[in-house]
Amino acid sequence: MKNKNLFLCLTLMTIAIVGCTDDDPTTPITPPTTIQGNLYVMTNAENNEIISFDRAGDGKLNKIPVKTPTQGAGNGKASEFEVPAGNIDPLASNYALRLSNDNKFLFAVNFKSNELSSFTTDVVTGVEFVQKINSGGIDPKSLAVVGNTVFVAHRDKKITAFTFDAEGRLTANGAGIEVAAQPLAIKATKDNEHLVVTMFSNKIATYSITGAILDLNDSKDLPVQEDGAAPAVPFGIETLALNGDQYVYFTEARGGATESSTVSCYKIGITGELEFVNRVLLDDDADPTSGGQIAACWIGANSDGSRIYTSNTGSSSIACLSVDATNGKLTVENLTAFKEDASPTQSGLIDFVIVKDKIYQQYSITGVVKVLLPNGNNLVEIDSESFSPAGGNQGIAGY
Numbered sequence: 001m002k003n004k005n006l007f008l009c010l011t012l013m014t015i016a017i018v019g020c021t022d023d024d025p026t027t028p029i030t031p032p033t034t035i036q037g038n039l040y041v042m043t044n045a046e047n048n049e050i051i052s053f054d055r056a057g058d059g060k061l062n063k064i065p066v067k068t069p070t071q072g073a074g075n076g077k078a079s080e081f082e083v084p085a086g087n088i089d090p091l092a093s094n095y096a097l098r099l100s101n102d103n104k105f106l107f108a109v110n111f112k113s114n115e116l117s118s119f120t121t122d123v124v125t126g127v128e129f130v131q132k133i134n135s136g137g138i139d140p141k142s143l144a145v146v147g148n149t150v151f152v153a154h155r156d157k158k159i160t161a162f163t164f165d166a167e168g169r170l171t172a173n174g175a176g177i178e179v180a181a182q183p184l185a186i187k188a189t190k191d192n193e194h195l196v197v198t199m200f201s202n203k204i205a206t207y208s209i210t211g212a213i214l215d216l217n218d219s220k221d222l223p224v225q226e227d228g229a230a231p232a233v234p235f236g237i238e239t240l241a242l243n244g245d246q247y248v249y250f251t252e253a254r255g256g257a258t259e260s261s262t263v264s265c266y267k268i269g270i271t272g273e274l275e276f277v278n279r280v281l282l283d284d285d286a287d288p289t290s291g292g293q294i295a296a297c298w299i300g301a302n303s304d305g306s307r308i309y310t311s312n313t314g315s316s317s318i319a320c321l322s323v324d325a326t327n328g329k330l331t332v333e334n335l336t337a338f339k340e341d342a343s344p345t346q347s348g349l350i351d352f353v354i355v356k357d358k359i360y361q362q363y364s365i366t367g368v369v370k371v372l373l374p375n376g377n378n379l380v381e382i383d384s385e386s387f388s389p390a391g392g393n394q395g396i397a398g399y
Contacts, residue, residue, distance in 0.1 A: 034058070035123055039353070039360055040106060041369060041387060042097045042395030043067075044074030044090060048110050050097075050119065051387045052126025055398060059358040059371050060383040064126040070117040071132045072110025075139075076392045088313060088348045088364050090392050093141035093153075094185035094236045094298060096351075097395030100145055105130075105168040107150050108395065109140040116140060116152055118168045130168040136160035136176055144186045144195060149173065149212045151195060153183035159197070161212035173212035179205065180219065184234070189248065190241035194272045196248050198234040204250060206272040217272025222252070222264075232262060236299035238308060240323065247277070247328040251296040251310050261296030263310060263321060265328050280330045282312065282319050293319050293335050295344075300354045302374070309337065309352070309359060309379075316340035316349050318361070320377045338372055338379035348391075355398045358382075362396045369396070 039053040039061060048070040053061040075090050096109045099121070106119040106127050116135045119127035137154030144151040150162045150170070160176035181201035188195055188209065195207045195214055202222045207214040222232040232252035240247045246268040254261055260283035267275040283292025294314030301308045301323070308321045308330065320337035321330050338361075340347050348365030359372040359379060367390030371383035387393075 037103075037355065037399045038121060038123060038126060039355070039369065039398035040097060040127065040396065041362060041393060042070075042074070042108055043387075044096070044111070044392055044394045045076045046073050046112065048072050048074040048108070048117075050106070050108060050127050053369070053385060053398075054123070055355065058382075059356065059373065061360075061369065061371060061385045063385055063387060066126065068119065068127050068129055070108050070110055070115075071129060072108075072115040072117055073112035074392070074394075075111045088344060089297065089350055089394065090364070091141045091394045092184060093394075094351065095142045095144065095187065097397045098143040098145050098150070099397050099399060100164070101147070103399040105164060106397065107143055107145065109135070109143060109152065111139050111141060114138055114140060116143075116150070116162065116170065118164060118170055120168050131170055133162070133170045133172070136162075136172060142183060142185045144188050146188045146192045146195075146209055151186055151214070153179075153186045153197070155182050157182055159183070159186065159195075159207075159214060161214070163212060177207075177214050177216075185237045187237040187239055187248075189239045189246045189268055191246055194246070194268060196237050196239065196268075198237055198250060200233075202231045202233060204234050204266075204274065206268060206274060208272055218274045220274055232264070234264070235297045236310070238299045238301050240301055240305045240328070242305060242323070242325050242328055245328070248274075249299060249301075249308055249330070251299045252279075253295050253297055259294070260292035261294060261310070261312060261314075263296065263299070263308070263330055265330050267328060277327065278329045280321065280332050282310070282332065282335055284335065293317055298351045300352060300359070302354060302357050307333070307374075307377075309354070311349055311352055311361065313344055313349055316342060316344050316347055318349075318352075318359070318372070318379060320379070322377075333377040337377055338381075351394060351396050353396050353398050360396060360398055362393070364391065364393050366390055367393060 137158035139155030181199040205219040236251040265277040372379040
């Protein structure tokens with residue numbers, strides 16, 4: 001199936017880039033007394049920038065006035081797909097923005113300029129630019145951080161590796177590897193032993209991690225559904241450690257525009273082999289073509305791994321699934337734990353990050369981050385913060 005049929009995560013918009021600060025740069029930044037951490041979003045504009053927020057103890061956000069340039073270029077309103085330029089999901093990826101394990105450094109892809117940027121983090125001022133370096137491939141789109149190594153997945157099928165020092169400065173480490181098809185996302189297992197990759201060609205793969213060296217362990221072609229529905233199209237990745245074992249969960253956008261998405265679980269063996277556990281359909285109806293929750297592209301788990309959430313761009317919704325701690329199996333709890341009234345092309349519900357069990361949901365069309373608080377298997381909105389430019393932004397991280 002051609003890429004233009006895979007995702008509804010695409011539409012038309014234009015963006016305007018105005019200034020580098022929202023307010024007078026001479027205005028002192030006074031941190032709120034309840035500040036607990038930060039949230040970051042990436043504009044992905046041609047003059048790419050990081051927008052920082054203070055995160056209070058109750059989860060609410062306060063935007064820090066100063067935007068920090070990555071000193072590289074995003075792809076903005078452009079799209080890598082062979083469809084009219086759209087910017088709901090311009091990078092077609094997860095994890096374009098990533099924190100180091102200790103939250104001291106932030107890393108960002110610059111898709112258009114083929115560069116990786118690094119920053120130091122500061123709970124009061126947000127981030128400070130450290131370095132920009134060639135990413136070693138064409139169109140960087142997804143990042144994974146393991147120890148002091150950053151892995152970068154590119155549209156040209158390359159995954160490269162960089163080490164960073166105590167100041168956040170990056171050094172290329174080897175020539176990297178080439179995977180079977182264009183990656184959509186990369187993420188390490190919880191034990192940092194394996195890197196998991198989702199790819200456009202309906203493939204998933206695991207690679208063993210030895211320092212900055214990757215070696216292929218296992219690769220699977222996901223089956224075309226027996227019911228005649230579209231191929232699974234694995235997109236987002238979440239990993240969990242349960243009962244001494246490693247598990248990986250994939251969102252599967254399937255037909256994107258009309259067909260219900262699925263979510264799959266695999267157990268990862270010691271040598272990286274993928275063992276299928278189960279797959280759930282994000283639909284009340286057993287018929288995947290009936291149109292349930294559509295274009296599930298992003299995924300994340302709560303702090304104890306008991307629940308997994310998926311953002312479903314095509315239906316402007318978030319689904320809630322429970323996880324069996326004994327075997328990793330998924331069960332649908334609430335298909336619409338959160339639901340937007342606006343259409344996908346009006347809101348652009350895309351990527352999210354979970355911090356202290358609160359969901360920070362990014363909207364690429366409106367340029368908004370919403371804070372959602374779990375209430376049973378529902379999600380309740382408790383805060384909303386706007387940022388500019390609206391349209392084409394992608395990438396979110398926080399602690």
